[in-house]
Amino acid sequence: MSSRARRTLLSLIVFFTACGVAGMFISQKVGAQSSTDESAFRDSLKKFTDVYQVVADNYAEPLTGDKPDDVIYDGAIPSMLHTLDPHSNFYDPKSYAKMREDQHGRYFGVGMTIQQQNNKIIVVYPSEGTPAFKAGIRPGDLIVSVDGKPTEGLDTSAVADLLKGPKGTHVHLTVTREGAASPLTFDLVRDDISHPSIDLKYEIRPGVLYIHITQFQETTGREFSDAIDQAGDIKGLLLDLRGNPGGLLTEAVSVCDKLLNKGQLIVSQRGRAYPEQSYRAQHGNGGHVFPVVVLVNHGTASAAEIVSGALQDHDRAIISGEITFGKGLVQTVYPLSDNTGLALTTYHYYTPSGRLIQRNYNGVSLYDYYYNHGQPQNNKDREVKLTDSGRTVYGGGGITPDDDITTPKANHFQELLAAHNVFFNYTKHYFINHTVDKNFQVDDAVMTDFKQFLTAQNISYTDQDLNGVDDWLKTNIKAYLFGTQFGETQRLRIEADWDPMIAKALTYMPQAEALEQTALKDAAAKQTAQNSPTE
Template structure:
């Protein structure tokens, strides 16, 4: 259910990519920067500061221990201008720009982690499912204190990401700190990251599970197909659905709007407000309902960011689903990618987004309706005591029907399911079953 027309008013594409300079953006066809909007009247040039800049550049060229060419100095100056604005604005060289474009298609090279900055440290926002990072056990919230034994303290986001990039198949060692504990090393090999953004399955008869790992260009379309397949696999109708947005770092704004629209039939989904005219946009739902109003529980946690928060916030404001889990990441800013000459680009924050009720979640996050922290699911042995039907000479049931004596538990006969090992999924499923009972489904 593509809604491309909603974005035609925006001359350049907008992304709500989380944290890392090489995360996600929308369509990236080169366009002139002036098409972003009408800029305010230019202030007089700060001549004193420009003289200082030229003097510093001359001093570095004359006195630095090694020769430095003008191109390197100027590119570093540009990077500094962007990196000091906010954690999400960045100057993208040809490789960075290429990786940004590739990531929207769901295939790129790397480790499979989204990173952010916290108190000068590099922090894992979330590992991407089925990548070297997730398979190595890296978790959201881990601090990366060293990359191949080089300390990350004081590194810019761009510098840290550059260190983690390299040739496919090459090994890299990250030194991590988890929950303030002792540093430990994780060695993993760079790989081609092929991210399948949507995964779906039936948990039990009538109850579906839909996980979105990140918001790519085709995620909205994939969610529509997944909902149709879940209904088909369950004889045309679902009793309940779990939408899992945990550790989803965000992605393309358009896809977030399309996903939310699959569950809404009217009203505002999200709106953006910025300093330039084209940064102020509003996105509303259309009457079609791919979910068929199925009871919904949405799982979020501290790794749910940006586009994931747009979807969660819209569903929460419209009371379309129950949010369960822990507070989300809190990235409420919008980035616009401005292509430059020579295959370079700027990724610059141009607006903040707001939920339908006018909430900005910037630096606050979305609070779930039901807080459920992740825990380990353990199961005691199922030991049944005697029942009435086990007693010799017991009376039969007055309404007919077979007796139900105690029986030996069947061990290992059932295939492992997500709810068996994931406490939050287990709690969400229990809530959906309760809703089904009270609604008479």
């Protein structure tokens, strides 16, 4: 067996031993561990190491290079965890570092999102206010080298590592840009780069604040609180949680705390090894109330479902959109050796009304669980609970919205343009000979140029194709052009102003206000009853 394979096997034994010791400790706390269980665990560990030893000694090709790690990190450990549930997970050193960076919401670097295309590294966009943005790096720039090291053949993770470094240090970039006669060079000084979880917040209608939370990380609660406080006299809030995969439970609690009354229950955790733990609003909204509409879809999961469920159960918000993902399992992340980590399911979470949001995953493949979950067959098979005012809500399969809004389905022509990344690529073409200002509109001249670009890219279309999605085309053309000229926030805002799901959700604001008034009256009546003398 090679030294690399032996090292990997040792790491595996450490991993399983850590899991076994943790399991024994937990079981002992509930009085369930026996010497027979411990012996069975050690026998299973020996069987696995024996199998690995045979593979390492006799496989047709030697386990050299990254193969030992691949066998363990991508095979044995994930397969073991996925027999438990779909969400227990193992993080190899790269994914563990990325997970921790995402949770912190900041790092030292130059501040741009990159992507690998055709074996080359392309800038998707520089984040506003960062060294990359200030230096004039644009979406679509191809990174040729970093500090003289060619990037061809490197993946995004490797290039990102080259761009990161201690604050105040220099990094030299060479990029090529469509229309530029020669490569461009940039000398950037690394800085503290924040990655906010709220990527868009603005007054979308007079007095109505729109906030989109991408995930729940260490800064989310503070970001949300600041956004509410800075908005002043709010007449309504549209909270967009579409595509939010969740994140840190504490930050979901913090967001709810800003909207609920002090003392109201937000979420409960129940696990095998520990007592039930409940989270309540510690500070509350201080009487600052306004109607709230929450927009969700099939990609809204975990911590985002905690927020949706708590606001729905307390009649604090109208939930609109599509039924959410249905992840009610809570993972605790355990740091392991070699900069790896284990995310192990330790709790189930329940909304204030007692709903378990976790969807059934027994007998379902991992692929179908994540990509083909769809709607539950019918509500009669789901647990029924009541909100504070007596409205019916359902558990056991995600958060069911109060008002349905279906995600628009793209037609064949739209899918074709998306597959060819047309708007991103057209933007690079347009800026060769043009620029835009804040008064720019997509007029006939721009549309003629866009059609010529489609033809040059061998993308066939008919006038019917174009006319059928005219508003969508003009919105995306303008959004991507503004994103390059003024920053990613402008692109997101133009798209939000057009978004038909957002437009529909805003129509439920009067319904949300009526719900809020009912909740206030119920709370006042309960308070009066509590204060009334009894005989």
